[in-house]
Amino acid sequence: MPQYMALSEKTFYVKGSPATLIHIVDDEAFIVDPGSGDKRRKTLRTIFRSLKVSSYSIIVTHYHADHIGIVSKLDASKVYASDLDSVFMENSILRNYATYGYQVPGESKYLLYSAPDIKVTDILKPPCKIRGSIEITYLPGHTLGQVGVLLPDGVFYIADAAFGDRVLSAVGVPYHFDAILALKTIEKLINEQDMFEKIVFSHGPLLDKKDSLNILELNRKRIADAIGKIREMLGNEPLGVGEITAKILREYGVEQTVTLQMLASVTVRSILAHLSNEGYAEAIVGEKGILWRRK
Numbered sequence: 001m002p003q004y005m006a007l008s009e010k011t012f013y014v015k016g017s018p019a020t021l022i023h024i025v026d027d028e029a030f031i032v033d034p035g036s037g038d039k040r041r042k043t044l045r046t047i048f049r050s051l052k053v054s055s056y057s058i059i060v061t062h063y064h065a066d067h068i069g070i071v072s073k074l075d076a077s078k079v080y081a082s083d084l085d086s087v088f089m090e091n092s093i094l095r096n097y098a099t100y101g102y103q104v105p106g107e108s109k110y111l112l113y114s115a116p117d118i119k120v121t122d123i124l125k126p127p128c129k130i131r132g133s134i135e136i137t138y139l140p141g142h143t144l145g146q147v148g149v150l151l152p153d154g155v156f157y158i159a160d161a162a163f164g165d166r167v168l169s170a171v172g173v174p175y176h177f178d179a180i181l182a183l184k185t186i187e188k189l190i191n192e193q194d195m196f197e198k199i200v201f202s203h204g205p206l207l208d209k210k211d212s213l214n215i216l217e218l219n220r221k222r223i224a225d226a227i228g229k230i231r232e233m234l235g236n237e238p239l240g241v242g243e244i245t246a247k248i249l250r251e252y253g254v255e256q257t258v259t260l261q262m263l264a265s266v267t268v269r270s271i272l273a274h275l276s277n278e279g280y281a282e283a284i285v286g287e288k289g290i291l292w293r294r295k
């Protein structure tokens, strides 16, 4: 099986979770989200050789360990990241804190991935361009400063703004630092679909435009549905974040693990914050700790 696929003359897709893009401008290559693990590092080196890439820069879309794991092991001349997310790339303690909301130990058995601190050489302030043709835009929600990378051939790497259908079924409630912002980002992508020819999800299949838009719609519906489900639950009885998370994951028929609960509870908390800001929910102190109820 080939290790990469050409999406255009200058853009190459490397399958994986996350998927990686390689885009070539003149004599320089840009690697979007190189990923993690030794196997991926070796695969990229082989691909660089076959594409005759000698010098490259890296663009990282957000600070999650699975996207940045091998950045420090590659010899990139530059590492680009957004102003809002770069601090969490450079400091793995802050990264861990920002991902889960508290200090899960770095080598914890509960974490899916870990990555060392990486040095960001070029801080991006989106919307902006790299080399005059690579467009960087904010796609916030999954993290606050996540960016998308729109290449001049219309290929748009949207990172974890939305997930493939299999991922969505497996996790039930997708991880979003701020689910409401994530929802707005997805709606914006759907509304502005004329700006791209092809979407690349970090965790999902490579699809044509029509099927990609269906996946975006699936993600939009899932977040909206989760908000609706949580609203409904709060009307019945006061519930803690853990109880709400477990209930909603059960409703989506997901096999529950500690890691999955940890990740989904971040999304749930962000929805509770939103419902509280809207005047719909409030927190009270109960025997089992903080409980949320309809206001």
Ligand SMILES: [Zn+2]
Pocket: 062, 064, 142, 160
């Ligand atoms: Zn992510």
